[in-house]
Amino acid sequence: MEPVSADKPRENCGIVGVFGHPEAAKIAYLSLHALQHRGQEGSGIVTADGEQVYRHVGLGLVNDVYSDPGIFDQLRGHIAIGHNRYSTTGSPSLLNTQPILVNCKSGPLALAHNGNLVNYRSLRHILERSGSIFQTTNDSEVILHIAARSKAPTVEEQILEALRVVRGAYSLVFLTTDRLIAARDPYGIRPLALGRLGNAVVVASETCAFDLIGAEYIRDIAPGEMISFDSKGERTYRIGTVPKTAHCIFEFVYFSRPDSQIFGEYVDKTRRKLGKNLALEQPANADIVISVPDSSNTAAIGYSRRTGIKYDIGLIRNHYIGRTFIQPSQKVRDFNVRVKFNPVGGVLRDRRVVVVDDSIVRGTTLRRLVQMIRRAGAREVHIRVASPPIKHPCYYGMDFPTQDELIANGKSIEEIREYLGVDSLGYLSLEGLLGAVPNEERGYCTACFSGEYPIPITEKVEKLALEKEVSIREI
Amino acid sequence: MEPVSADKPRENCGIVGVFGHPEAAKIAYLSLHALQHRGQEGSGIVTADGEQVYRHVGLGLVNDVYSDPGIFDQLRGHIAIGHNRYSTTGSPSLLNTQPILVNCKSGPLALAHNGNLVNYRSLRHILERSGSIFQTTNDSEVILHIAARSKAPTVEEQILEALRVVRGAYSLVFLTTDRLIAARDPYGIRPLALGRLGNAVVVASETCAFDLIGAEYIRDIAPGEMISFDSKGERTYRIGTVPKTAHCIFEFVYFSRPDSQIFGEYVDKTRRKLGKNLALEQPANADIVISVPDSSNTAAIGYSRRTGIKYDIGLIRNHYIGRTFIQPSQKVRDFNVRVKFNPVGGVLRDRRVVVVDDSIVRGTTLRRLVQMIRRAGAREVHIRVASPPIKHPCYYGMDFPTQDELIANGKSIEEIREYLGVDSLGYLSLEGLLGAVPNEERGYCTACFSGEYPIPITEKVEKLALEKEVSIREI
Amino acid sequence: MEPVSADKPRENCGIVGVFGHPEAAKIAYLSLHALQHRGQEGSGIVTADGEQVYRHVGLGLVNDVYSDPGIFDQLRGHIAIGHNRYSTTGSPSLLNTQPILVNCKSGPLALAHNGNLVNYRSLRHILERSGSIFQTTNDSEVILHIAARSKAPTVEEQILEALRVVRGAYSLVFLTTDRLIAARDPYGIRPLALGRLGNAVVVASETCAFDLIGAEYIRDIAPGEMISFDSKGERTYRIGTVPKTAHCIFEFVYFSRPDSQIFGEYVDKTRRKLGKNLALEQPANADIVISVPDSSNTAAIGYSRRTGIKYDIGLIRNHYIGRTFIQPSQKVRDFNVRVKFNPVGGVLRDRRVVVVDDSIVRGTTLRRLVQMIRRAGAREVHIRVASPPIKHPCYYGMDFPTQDELIANGKSIEEIREYLGVDSLGYLSLEGLLGAVPNEERGYCTACFSGEYPIPITEKVEKLALEKEVSIREI
Amino acid sequence: MEPVSADKPRENCGIVGVFGHPEAAKIAYLSLHALQHRGQEGSGIVTADGEQVYRHVGLGLVNDVYSDPGIFDQLRGHIAIGHNRYSTTGSPSLLNTQPILVNCKSGPLALAHNGNLVNYRSLRHILERSGSIFQTTNDSEVILHIAARSKAPTVEEQILEALRVVRGAYSLVFLTTDRLIAARDPYGIRPLALGRLGNAVVVASETCAFDLIGAEYIRDIAPGEMISFDSKGERTYRIGTVPKTAHCIFEFVYFSRPDSQIFGEYVDKTRRKLGKNLALEQPANADIVISVPDSSNTAAIGYSRRTGIKYDIGLIRNHYIGRTFIQPSQKVRDFNVRVKFNPVGGVLRDRRVVVVDDSIVRGTTLRRLVQMIRRAGAREVHIRVASPPIKHPCYYGMDFPTQDELIANGKSIEEIREYLGVDSLGYLSLEGLLGAVPNEERGYCTACFSGEYPIPITEKVEKLALEKEVSIREI
Secondary structure, three states: OEEEOOOOOEEEEEEEEEEEOOOOHHHHHHHHHHHHHHHOOEEEEEEEOOOEEEEEEEEHHHHHOOOHHHHHHHHOOOOEEEEEOOOOOOOHHHOOOOOOEEEEOEEEEEEEEEEOOOHHHHHHHHHHOOOOEEEOOOOOOHHHHHHHHHOOHHHHHHHHHHHHOOEEEEEEEEEEOOOOEEEEEOOOOOOOOOEOOEEEEEEOOHHHHHHHHHEEEEEEEEOEEEEEEEEEEEEEEEEOOOOOOOOOOOHHHOOOOOEEOOOEEHHHHOOOOHHHHHHHHHOOOEEEEEEEEOHHHHHHHHHHHHHOOOEEEEEEEOOOOOOOOOOOOOOOOHHHHOEEEEEEEHHHHOOOEEEEOOOOOOHHHHHHHHHHHOOOOOOEEEEEOOOOOOOOOOOOEEEEOOHHOOOOOOHHHHHHHHHHOEEEEEEOOHHHOOOOOOOOOOOEEOHHHHHOOOOOOOOOOOOOOHHHHHHHOOO | OEEEEOOOOOOOOEEEEEOOOHHHHHHHHHHHOHHHHHHHOOEEEEEEOOEEEEEEEEEOOOHHOOOOOOHOOOOOOOEEEEEEEEEOOOOOHHOOOOOOOEEEEOOEEEEEEEEEEHHHHHHHHHHHOOOOOOOOOOOOHHHHHHHHHOOOOHHHHHHHHHHHHHHHHEEEEEEEOEEEEEEEEOOOOOOOOOEEEEOOEEOOOOOHHHHHHHHHHEEOOOOOOEEHHHHHHHHEEOOOOOOOOOOOOOOOOHOOOOEEOOOOHHHHHHHHHHHHHHHHHHOOOOOEEEEOOOOOEEEEEEEHHOOEEEEEEOOOEEOOOOEEOOOOOOOOHHHHHOOOOOHHHHHHHHOOOEEEEOOOOOOOOHHHHHHHHHHHOOOOOEEEEEEOOOOOOOOOOEOOOOHHHHHOOOOOOHHHHHOOOOOEEEEOOOOHHHOOOOOOOHHHHOOOHOOOOOOOOOOOOOHHHHHHHHHHEOO | OOOOOOOOEEEOOOOEEEEEOOOHHHHHHHHHHHHHHHOOOOEEEEEOOOOOOEEEEEOOHHHHHHHOHHHHHOOOOOEEEEEOOOOOOOOOOHHHOOOOOEEEEOOOEEEEEEEEEHHHHHHHHHHHHHOOEEEOOOOOHHHHHHHHHHHOOHHHHHHHHHHOOOOOEEEEEEEOOOOOEEEEEEOOOOOOOEEEEEEEEEEEEOOHHHOOOEEEEEEOOOEEEEEEEEEEEEEEEOOOOOOOOOEOOOOHHHHHHOEEEEEEEEEHHHHHHHHHHHHHHHHOOOEEEEEOOOHHHHHHHHHHHHOOOOEOEEEEEOOOOOOOEEEOOOOOOHHHHHHHEOOOOOOOOOOOEEEOOOOHHHOOHHHHHHHHHHHOOOOEEEEEEOOOOOOOOOOOOOEEEOHHHOOOOOOHHHHHHHHHHHOOOEOOOOOHHOOOOOOOHOOOOOOOOHHOOOOOOOOOOOOOOOHHHHHHEEO | EOOOOOOEEEEEEOOOOOOOOOOHHHHHHHHHHHHHOOOOEEEEEEEOOOOOOEEEEEOOOHHHHHHEEEEEEHHHOEEEEEEOOOOOOOOOHHHOOOOOOEEOOOOEEEEEEEEEEEOHHHHHHHHHHHHOOEOOOOOOOOHHHHHHHOOOOOHHHHHHHHHHHOOEEEEEEEEOOOOOEEEEOOOOOOEEEEEEOOOOEEEEOOOHHHHHHHEEEEEEEEOOOEEEEEEEEEEEEOOOOOOOOOOEHHHHHHHOOOEEEEEEEEHHHHHHHHHHHHHHOOOOOOOEEEEOOOOOOHHHHHHHHHOOOEOOOOOEOOOOOOOOOOOOOOOOOHHHHHOOOOEHHHOOOEEEEEEEEEEOOOOOOHHHHHHHHHHHOOOEEEEEOOOOOOOOOOOEEEEEOOOOHHHOOOOHHHHHHHOOOOOEEEEEHHHHHOOOOHHHHHHHHHHHHHHOOOOOOOOOOOHHHHHHHHHEEEO
């Protein structure tokens, strides 16, 4: 078995919260389904009915984890939070599948987290030294420990205390026996939207979750905002303020679904602009424009429109894909790319082809894709990338390969072109990228392209470092 | 739980055969993976190593059925046949999961079948009256019984005897302990392609299977041809001849993958022509052309090119789809269509939209899709269908709803337009369809559109009739 | 993993039939539970409600196969038959798990069989040559094929035709959509009892099944009797007659549960007599009598009573036993016997011990048991066996190891004593055995001891021969 | 489904520890197998290889939890601890399945516990108030929290600090990445034995575990002793001292296996004495003595020997028992007792029967058993109980029904006799019980009989109280 590598950065998760719906668990489940692209390793839901708290987590896709309808009879209550976890390298583990649920003095407290804290190691060591016991290797668990130690009288204030200590990217939902709390870091790095479904409140990483459940999108949870929902109503708290937001610009480039609205705009609309700006900056002399489906489709259409080169479907994506494939011992050439994409001979043969891709991480998959396109008869292959070269790691929740593996880290454009084996290669500039996103003046995090980190990195931050360090394996 | 209806006809299966590969089971498995679109209810592989025969079948998608790599250690041998079964209404059953494997006087004999026999009921009754015992409710099993009763000296001649008695659509692969036999009915209704993978022979319903395993496409198994492969070589037999072939034209319209070659042409190329002919016959006054993804993508591009109306992506398809979804008791509006498609607000708002669909069966899904598109803000919705109205049942292996449920059976175009709630509706003509397919003169089956059945229907043929009649349920 | 060998002959199955109970499946399930000792590899139930037939089979113990209570909602109807299959060597297979269920001209027909046919190979070859297709490698399937080919007007007469052709040991239950049929071979080799549960009829291999479900034992199905139960009542048929019955005497020695009545007597009572006769024939000079639990308990008590030597519990049996155990690479001494039995040091130390065992097959387990007893401190070990030496294979449904492996085949008593490493060894004589069983004059099969086969063996009969020959493996 | 109630107190668990064996996990697994009678709800093993810690837990019997041999490839290392959990009422939960494993400042720390703490609620509330987060509802978890907060320099001293704070019954095994620690409360309430297997050390609740793995029994871990094993050797610590031990006398009456040595004696030997003392105190005028198998077998033999009344097997126990049974809606009479026991008609009919039982808790099962024995034809039924009436709850790890349900709590012997419907009833006196156990002068806990609690009960102690209170449910 060999894992099918997407060669794309991996997001760390999608989250959802529901308050006031008689079937909160089902609403959470459907929302997680719509957010499946943000995490495919595992999923979990915790619900509450005012008195009891119920939890179900599992490894695999949403449909696998909740395949037994009986689960929903047991996940009782009108409050729910849910989480999809992304696929790590190494064996997946139930231990780290969120929502995390613990008992503390105020009773059960559950949390689901999208993002990454940059000072959790220091905090964890401080907590451990004074006697805290950790059950996961998630950075998120420190939030619960700090809240559990707070002397503040309400759970909201206990959590606020914790959020004022941790630093990094976080969109969070908390659940207690009788309330739902949603919070977003002051930089607004990851998205978090607020919606209504009849009398119920729903929060979710992306608005596509609202579309599936028929909820209405109200607004985003503001950067630095925490809201608590209980039977008496809602109450807003302020975590802190920063001069400028730092929305993750990569959400527009690749992560979010095109049919979602994030940071105040439809993703699809921004991607079309990325394609158009790319066309202006990096035109090509070619017969057809194709995309690497599906994430680059809209950018490719934008590119086609602006250049006037015909858009066509040159690659078919296999959608029945799972995580692993069993290969013959005598390996099939290009297998890892073939299981995902098949070239359409009739479209590619004898054509000069522009391939629009949203981004390049290691370039390994794209290289094999190019070879496959050439073997299908393309006369020329021109790569156009709808974002700048990725040169720096993300410490705020994107999971890149190590910096050394980033193809643009240390290689010139010409060297990359040569590695990919294409006739020409063009990236969108950072200016072109910023020119396409909405409300650019409010501030975006472009660290993976520019190296400018909005939140200082003062300790080694590596998503799986702790997992390696802590040395526990669930079997 | 509620099944997610595709509102498309269902194909009865994809088949594959391998001879001469040391890991025949893995090659079959990968081919079945590529043919997943032809059957998603269950899958099975039978292998042979010259002495023993090994069988593994299961319900679900290919990746589920063969998820344990240990299976391939046990599916030994250099010969394999495999089968994907389509999704029936009613509870799926292992009983009917192919390949069927029986013991008869010549030893183990296995079969996988794509198509449908039209005289199996009469044959089955004759066989039962003279003492045959049936283990499945598949039409295919009669072939094995007739072969088992033959006095002919070789298994090839025994099978030939059977194939000369049965009537209907069949692409078949058989396996014995030491040989692979492939056969196709004289009308050539369903596709069946022959390829080479090094020294091994591969046959598969569509050539996209060859692409995944890196095999080379040689030619189609000819209508009326049977070939037997064993360690001494191959040998060709002729089942019978008919004046004209009757290739299923619906394979081009919907079933086959766009990256496959069938009946001598790339499917994708034909679909683009369907879109172009549709544009000529049924132009529209609109701002954008969108497709119902993914089956109509190429036709929509063809339509866009010929009309000059811009192609855009107005619907996002959810690819993490399973067969069933758990809904809240208070149903979500448009749920069944929302779990499959989400409209892209930014693309549709205030636009006059042409929606290209490949075909309409009952129209129920399309109607809800139209409502969803309208709610997303489209100003006008114009449906263009890349095939003629479907008015007649298929007796050759497509699984339609009952004739009464076919929307075009009894409703005028205007009535359908009204039912769908669109501003205009246009179908491609039968001439337009025939004008797009390759080698039209060789003959196509257009019965679902025209009612002209190339093979006479002399008994009630209903795919599940026997299943109901025989009254056995596996639990 | 290493199979835990019982070193006892294996029975081929327990069967049950129910007619006229609204929850026939549950009654069958409970009966199979009581008959678990007759077959532990797999279990199956087929039910009928007058119109439909329902089947559920699985591998493992009864509680595993029917662990999901939902199964009983689906196994509808007032008629049921069930079957427990014994544990074969080699990988167990669903293919051969009974009841067998087929479709033939009279509709669905199911069968469960305890026993073994001695002419099934000839019959199978005849049937195959004239075109019959076999789906299992069970000897039982020939009965269905012959019945299916019969021209007789009723299913009872069709079955009778078959039963008059097959030869061997059979206790059978058949099920059609509206009737239950029970039959027993003219020699009455295997037991089959008839009971009443309110208005319902129950048949079962042993009466202990009646005790569990609260049914009343009426009588045995007579040798050569076939009874059919339908909504109009019951009807008796005669298969044939033989001068003398041939009840399997080994049912008393080992197979049947002590709390069952078979062949007209409580098993427990006969076993106590075996112990007493053994005491008379083979006294011993010892301090305590212990049994190899649990099958020899009653015989040991009988032996203790007649000799006056104190009965004690010197071996504890581990009852949480499964089929396989995972061992360390560095094997534990006596492991295979230790997982089943643990010696009680306080009882055995410094004692002269008589160990009563019901029978010896290969002697391998007993030998290791003796070593373990010695290591626990026993001063002398005397084996007393409550049946004669086993020297001949059984062709009527007991599964012995091959004749070569039978320790008494070729070894003298003294040689066996030496092999076992005991101070003395004494077997019960055939006369002593016959003197203990009820109605001895009616006739018993003692072939495994005496070599006198009541039904002539005219072809090679080996339980798994066909399985090997037919060369199909389910994975 | 209806749980099959044993109507016996339930022990809280069996534990095992291994140090210095290359396949420590397999040794732990086999030991847990031998200790299956001490806990049947779930099982878990944690191993360590000096650097990493590995954990596997599951619900069900040992063979179910470790059915996949691949588990042992992953449970690496030369150190292991294991735990079998008893069957609680209510749904079993993975959350509480031990060994508990946490991360604290000294690294991973795992624990398995047999016994019950009597001051854990107070301790837990103190810990929660100062910020500790609990992951389970086990009383055992407080030990880990107190150790985690200790400022002591070594893990041994940290654990000692905790053990000096907790009060109650505990036999414990701890595991870190490089050591095994075993400890037993100063009262020695639960057993814990130390053995050697080659160069490896093994500790286990009962010596029957040593027999299965071929280890040699060295001695018991002394009351109040803690031993730590690492690569450098072993080191002994003293937890504290008390004037007198308080061995649980019920371990001899019912819990421990007859082939184990506990508190310095073979259980089987003590049980035989119990039967003899019972014979002296409570003779009977009867024809046979039978036991309620298997736990009363030895006592019944002792009773038979001393009275001279013949011992016989009047009840057959069904050993294929699982936890639940599916019954027909129309309940079978005596079903719950029938699934466990079947009376042997031939033994009981017309006899005056003494039934020896080890103890009576609620009496419900015994009452139905008596009815069944009467219906099987017994002329008289005399119950003799090999322990005194149980009147008081256990706070040290036995799980009784509530005090109100104890039949001897509030009912006189005559009332109990009447309730049971027997001709006579006799219990062993407390003196008779104490006269049978070894080293009586060292001190036994007889609280359930006498109400004299050796450790003061200062807070409400109810095994599942916390589980109810904490209000978290895993689904």
